Amino acid sequence: MARLRRDTHTAYSESAALRLRAAWLYYNQGLTQKDVAEKIGVSRSTVIRMLDEALKRSEVQIWINEGIADCVELAVRLEKAYGLDEAVVVPAADSAEATAKSVGLALGQFLTEAIPDDCTVGVGWGRTLTASLASFRPARRERVKVVSLLGGVVEAHHINPIEYTWQLASQLGAECYLFLAPLLVDSRQTKRSLIKKCGLKTLFDLAENMDIAVVSCGDIGPRSSSLSRDFIARHELEELVAAGCVCDTMCNFLDAEGRTIDHPIRDRVMSIDLDTVKKARHIVLVSGGAHRAPAIRATIRRVGCNTLITDEGAALAMLQLAEDAAAADIKSG
Secondary structure: OOOOOOOOOHHHHOOHHHHHHHHHHHHHOOOOHHHHHHHHOOOHHHHHHHHHHHHHOOOOOOOOOOOOHHHHHHHHHHHHHHOOOEEEEEOOOOOHHHHHHHHHHHHHHHHHHHOOOOEEEEEOOOHHHHHHHHHOOOOOOOOEEEEEOEOEOOOOOOOOHHHHHHHHHHHHOOEEEOOOOEOEOOOHHHHHHHHHHOOOHHHHHHHOOOOEEEEEOEEOOOOOOOHHHHOOOHHHHHHHHHOOEEEEEOOEEEEOOOOEOOOHHHHOEOEOOHHHHOOOOEEEEEOOOHHHHHHHHHHHHHHOOOEEEEEHHHHHHHHHHHHHHHHHHHHHO
């Protein structure tokens, strides 16, 4: 019996179910594109198109485990230079967006394996964390709590702490604790009232006993790429830069040595304090790009880091910063 051809039914032949079946046969069972086409009843050109679409939609993730000796060497050097338990370094990308995606995919794979039962996970926000959802494929876990560590943004935004927390918890089948407050409020009094009178104290209590804290950091400067620059006034950004700020970690603003910048905005930010984050049993820091090396170093100095996930550019720049600091110590000593 002749196999039914489906080339005229574009909507069906390129549906998610058939697209994923084609990807499974090609990548997992090792069939050729011609064999896949015969198996599912479409043309070879349709198979090529479906496989390409599956990659673009992140329905298929390709991990290359060979030929990354340079990344492994950089990871080992980072672990030694910064006292890390482990470092994961991915190849450098050609843009900030591509860097966030590749580092985020590594984070998703890490979290897939790292979150156990009976665990409280606190999460921050950022492009890189959001990108991790594309490769986050965990088994269902028991008695896991996922806690948002900072407030959200009012307008619809795909990079939102609340949205990321919810999606992570949903995939785990975990209890979800959302930081239902704006990222920035108008005064210290408003912040205190929201924490004490609006149910947010539960989040602060849970954050005191986190098993895993997953945070990212952004660079602060005249041409910074940190998301926070979109949510704070221009004059505040300029004042932070003038005060020596190089880093935004969950809207906590730090100088190059990891010290919190003394600025009124710190009393208006709705986030868990970094002193609390520092208490987590395992801290995962995720950020990439050479321009963010000072921010990553500042965050490590402020809260510590067990697992660092970054890219080649940031790794090389961080190692240079460590060498410069060691040379300065020798000179001053």
